[in-house]
Amino acid sequence: MTSRTGSTAAAADAVQYLTFSLDGELFAVPIEHIREIIEFGGLTAVPLTPQFLRGVINLRGAVVPVVDLGARFGRSGTTIGRRTCIVILEVEAAERMLPVGILVDTVNEVLTTDRSQIEPRPPFGARIRADFMSGMLSQGERFVIVLDVGQVLSVEEMGGLIGLAVEEHAA
Template sequence: MSIPADDVPGSTQQFLSFTLDGEAFAIDIRTVREIIQHGAVTPVPLMPDFVRGVINLRGAVVPVIDLQARFGRPPATLSKKTCIVIVDAVRDDERLELGLLVDAVSEVISLEPSQIEPPPQFGGATRRDFIAGMGKRGDRFVVLLDPDRAFDIGEMASLCEASQMALAA
């Protein structure tokens, strides 16, 4: 998937940048609902490692996804800067909220289309299909995540079911 440009050609796009284990990542700001401080997460039995549990967000049950574990890395270590980014995800045309556990939120960045490169053609620490592009920030890159792939509710639900079946066997 390529990063969707706004209706105006050449317009800047905004992304929320955050860190995971010292690496810079970003997601389209339009998918972000809010950022909350990490607090009590209720574990849910028989879930894969990347599902930390659920939180109560104004009466709604919101699953919390550990992005480091989702990307095949060891689970995140909690710190004072750890926070949960609440994003909109879609499954079967239904909008759902997900909490993404990140090490720290950095800033909202604006990128021109000329500052966005396609994903690398080789493997890396993050599954390539999770990457929408590479944002150029000076001499550094920010990994731009594809929310439809990285936070694919259907795929995560299948992994949860597989985890439950494996533990039940």
């Protein structure tokens, strides 16, 4: 019989991740960063921005930049398909939370795991920069790369890009 204290401690060690596919690989982001998932419906390109900033969307009156993770990882841009989604994350910048979208091939599931099941990031072998990863999760025969949202979306850089996008949209 499990004590109430034991089950509370186990619940405190449980973490949830949204898993998604990108170019045949599995990735995950902590669920606490997720605001919503929307169907891809087109973007407005913003001139003079980095290649990984695919464009902006209007999300209920707010201008939200959308990052192409494929391009951010130094690969070719994401090909838009039937199941392409935009995952809206909340990223801290200038002491406030800002919405930022990431373009993914498909959203898979919410995965609940124990913190102890998260492997440290490998120093080699991944097709993305090591500082973009916070760890790895084993899911059957495959590994899921857990992304470090703060590094991938580079809060300072994204804050500047968001300001640029808002100025361009207002003009």
